[in-house]
Amino acid sequence: MTQDILVAGAGPAGLALALQAHAHGARVRVVDRRPEPVRPSRALILHVRTLEVLRPLGVTGALLARADIAPSADLRLGSRAVRVSFGDLALPDTAFPHLSLVRQMDVERVLAQALADRGVAVEHGTELVSVREEPGGVRAVLRSPTGAEEARFGFAAGCDGPASTVRAQAGLGWTGQLYPVEIVLADAELDGDLAGDAVQVAAGRAGLLFAFRLGERATWRLLGTRPATSERLVPGSFGPSVSGTDLQALIDAAGLDARVTGLAWSARVGVQRRVASRFRRGRLFLAGEAAHAYSPATGQGMNAAIQDAANLGWKLAFAAARPAARQLLAMTNLAFWAEAATGPVPAAFRTRLAPLAAPLLPALARQPRLVAAGIRLVSQLDVSYRGSPLSLEGTPRRRGGPRAGDRLPDRLVTAAGRDMRLHDLLARPGVHVLLDRDADWPGDLALGRLVHVHRLASEPGRGLVTVRPDGYVGFRSGAAGVRELAAWLTRIGATS
Secondary structure: OOOEEEEOOOOHHHHHHHHHHHHHOOOOOEEEOOOOOOOOOOOOEOOHHHHHHHHHOOOHHHHHHHHOOOOOOOOEEOEEEEEOOOOOOOOOOOOOOOOEEOOOOHHHHHHHHHHOOOOOOOOOEHHHHHEEEOOEEEEEEEEEEEEEEEEEEEEEEEEEOOOOOOHHHHHHOEEEEEEEEEEEEEEEEEEEEEOOOOEEEEEEOOOOEEEEOOOOOOOEEEEEEEEEEOOOOOOOOOOOOOOOHHHHHHHHHHOOOEEEEEEEEEEEEEEEEEEEEEEEEOEEEEEEHOOEOOOOOOOOHHHHHHHHHHHHHHHHHHHOOOHHHHHHHHHHHHHHHHHHOOOHHHHHHHHHHHHHHHHHHHHHHHOOHHHHHHHHHOOOOOOOOOOOOOOOOOOOOOOOOOOOEEEOOOOEEEEOOOOEEEHHHHOOOEEEEEEEOOOOOOOOOOOOOOEEEEEEEOOOOOOOEEEEEOOOEEEEEOOOOHHHHHHHHHHOOOOO
């Protein structure tokens, strides 16, 4: 029997895509070439928007239980040290007004367990050897310890990282370049004057060093940048280890007052910025690092991957280029240039300008609008899909509020006789139709089982707003235009 979707790769993108697709009625099969699910974490941050798109899937509680949602950082810039807090930020339009520090390993465990609870087990040790499109579907060759098999699917989603088999089989380009720096990751025990409740951030001429109390094989997880050597590293993969002596030299160069007393694990990682020429060819799709590889700056890798997956999981048949990917590539390139590049200008920024600005950081952190603007940018709260064929404005045109293609902000509303947060009302899979207080609603309109209708008594007017499963406005109108709504629901496949 043909299954709906083959998901290649069980990282954050693959797991989130499978969970989203399954929640919206698809039969999914998830394969991953790794024999075991456990691997060291490369990402440690979940952004606001990522938590929002995962919320209808019922996993945010488990994620936040494993996260630090009121993180602070000790910024060491030259001889200056400043404590900055990132909890309870000025973001009134979301239920998650904070940064969340959580290990990628824990994110993958939560998502994989959610899939298992729904009867979908990740097939570890199963490799996608080849995949090709054929009339009405795709045919894949899979190889596991028990042998090779050929299987047919409706679609294949490549969430299999920078060296994506799906991307190669689809013949899609992979343009970009390597950075002249490398990342050093390590789990270590440290001795020094380090506050255990704060991330330690030190900036030196050669790069940055982060120390998180989130180690998996030791207390501290270290992430440092340094100039790349002539040895070629495979970007996105764990390369050779570093010695305790080399790690200590990296710590000393960054100006962090700490001594390595134990080194449990380390790896060097090459860094690149690349984007696929397209995110789809026929029935073959890309998401996550198979579609775009970013620098670690602003923590976009895991977050962009999950948001990709949430977007793609419910609408494979209507997949289209995601403009946010190229915008993010430019943004993270600029941020990484300032953080880790080794040329004279960025080095001067870190070693001369940043220390001068250090005394201003606490004051800046107390400016809610400034902090909120920065968090909105890196969390992609203001990413819009207004140009998408799935973003439609009805007749008469609705005034004010988020437009079709915009994220729906959270706020207080009245529905079903009680006051609540709007995102609480939408916290289950499916399409949500929000009727104004006086909107006409025909009872005979055929709706699919995943279309939910809510009347907002607190919203005057006679129109409606329709919210996609990923939290974006899909269709809106100044009147309850039933024909236009029905046409939009048919377009996304949400009618019965």
